[in-house]
Amino acid sequence: MQRRHFLxxxxxxxxxPRAGFADVLDASxxxxxxxxxxxxxxxxxxxxxxxxxLGAGGRVVAxxxxxxxxxxxxxxxxxxxxxxxxxxxxxxxxADLIIAAEDIGPVDVxxxxxxxxxxxxxxxxxxxxxxILRKVQIIAAAVDRVTAGEALSREIAADYAAAEALSAGIPxxxxxxxxxxxxxxxxxxxxRNTAAGEIMRAAGGNNVFADHEGYLQASPELILERDPEVxxxxxxxxGGPLAADVFAMPAFQASAAARNNALVVLEDNxxxxxxxxxxxxxxxxxxxxxx
Numbered sequence: 001m002q003r004r005h006f007l008x009x010x011x012x013x014x015x016x017p018r019a020g021f022a023d024v025l026d027a028s029x030x031x032x033x034x035x036x037x038x039x040x041x042x043x044x045x046x047x048x049x050x051x052x053x054l055g056a057g058g059r060v061v062a063x064x065x066x067x068x069x070x071x072x073x074x075x076x077x078x079x080x081x082x083x084x085x086x087x088x089x090x091x092x093x094x095a096d097l098i099i100a101a102e103d104i105g106p107v108d109v110x111x112x113x114x115x116x117x118x119x120x121x122x123x124x125x126x127x128x129x130x131x132i133l134r135k136v137q138i139i140a141a142a143v144d145r146v147t148a149g150e151a152l153s154r155e156i157a158a159d160y161a162a163a164e165a166l167s168a169g170i171p172x173x174x175x176x177x178x179x180x181x182x183x184x185x186x187x188x189x190x191x192r193n194t195a196a197g198e199i200m201r202a203a204g205g206n207n208v209f210a211d212h213e214g215y216l217q218a219s220p221e222l223i224l225e226r227d228p229e230v231x232x233x234x235x236x237x238x239g240g241p242l243a244a245d246v247f248a249m250p251a252f253q254a255s256a257a258a259r260n261n262a263l264v265v266l267e268d269n270x271x272x273x274x275x276x277x278x279x280x281x282x283x284x285x286x287x288x289x290x291x
Contacts, residue, residue, distance in 0.1 A: 024141040027102040027124040035119065036144035038096030043082045043104050046275030047123050048073055050136055051099065053152055053276050054145040062093040064104075066269060069277070085109045091116075099142055101125060127198040127274045129160045135275065152276065159279040160202075166286040167204025176289055177256070178205035179228040180271060182215060184241070187251065189218040195274045196232070203285035205230065220251035229256040230289065232264045234271060241265065264288050 024032040039061045042048040048067035051057055057072060064082035067073050079089040083105045090109060095118055102122045104110060113120060121142045123135050133153050140149025167175070180196035182188040190196035191212030200207045208226035209216060218226075231252065233241055247258035257263070270281040 024137060026138050026142075027122040030122075032121055032138055032141040033119065034141060034144035034146075035097055039094060040143070041079070041090075041093060041095045041098045041100075042067060043079070043085070043098065044101035044123060045069065045269050045273040046132075046135060047099050047101060047139060049273075049275045049277065050139045050152070051143060054136075054140055054143060054148045056143040056145055059143070061095060062089075066273070068269060087112050097121070097142065099123060099139060127193060127195050129157065132156055132160070132274060132276070132278065156276055156279065160282070163279040163282040163286065164202045166283065167202075167290060170204050170290075172206055175204050175206040176262075177208050177227065177229045178232060178289070179208050179223070179226070179230070179257075180232040182234070182272065184233070184246070184249070187218045187220070187223065188215050189223075191216055195278070196271045198274070199271060199278065199282055199285060200232070202282045204289050205285070220249075223251045224254055227256055229260065230262045230264060231255075231257045232266060232271070232285070235265050235267070 026032050038059065040051065040056070040059045041062045042051055042060050043064045045066045045068065048060065048063055049069055051060055052070050052072070057070070060073070060076060062077045062079055063073050065078050065080055066082065077089070077093065079093070080086045082101055083103060085104060085106070087109050090113060098113060098118055098120045100120070100122055103125050121138065123138055124131060126134065133156065136149050136153050136156065140146050178200045180190040180200060182190065189209050190207070191209045191214055193213055194215060197207050197210065208228050209218065231246060233246070243261050243263040246252060246263055247261065252258045264285065266281065266285065270277055
């Protein structure tokens, strides 16, 4: 992605960094310049949540489809999925700053954004506590809320450590075998270096696909071979999925999870994003795994 840090202002003058801010680099290794005012496009659920947590939510004028928390985001125009952004939608919004996950796309839309000469800050895709804290640092610098960012980081770090401590002393062999599916049509299962994979690990689960990088399309045969004891899914928006339906599927019928009727349905964005509320999701899953 080509990067630039122009300020759309009279005379096209470059925005000079405030002392101390030049040390903050975004995911593209570019210095983050503070902008205390201006309209923001936020592309990423964790990014949107952090902007609001920093007290800058009133500046957000557009979002991606997955940015649904806090509820105030529902009143803002959606530009679609962050990896399949609509060029028409992007061009329809007047903004002074774009803060986006580093994996946004497609490439032609990213290039279109670059041509608009709007300051563009990329946020790393990092599923760890350190990753969350770096996101906060970058976004706080970008919206000129550094003091609020420091306070938010302390709160997140303490909450995360407390949630992880709930299962920290349990050896791997004693942890229940868990699996998270982003969807059941293709059995898209979370491996390592995913939000769901890290949440399962931190909550005391033994992810049966931790030997795979990212998401994989697991066959029914492979699922039965790994024999999960707990199946974790996202809600379907219609009161389900229900254990009776899930465990009637051939991929699960003979599994330990089916025998124990062990289905956990957790809020979707919290399993695919990684931000201020991740510690709460870790805590909820740990309490289910170790009642």
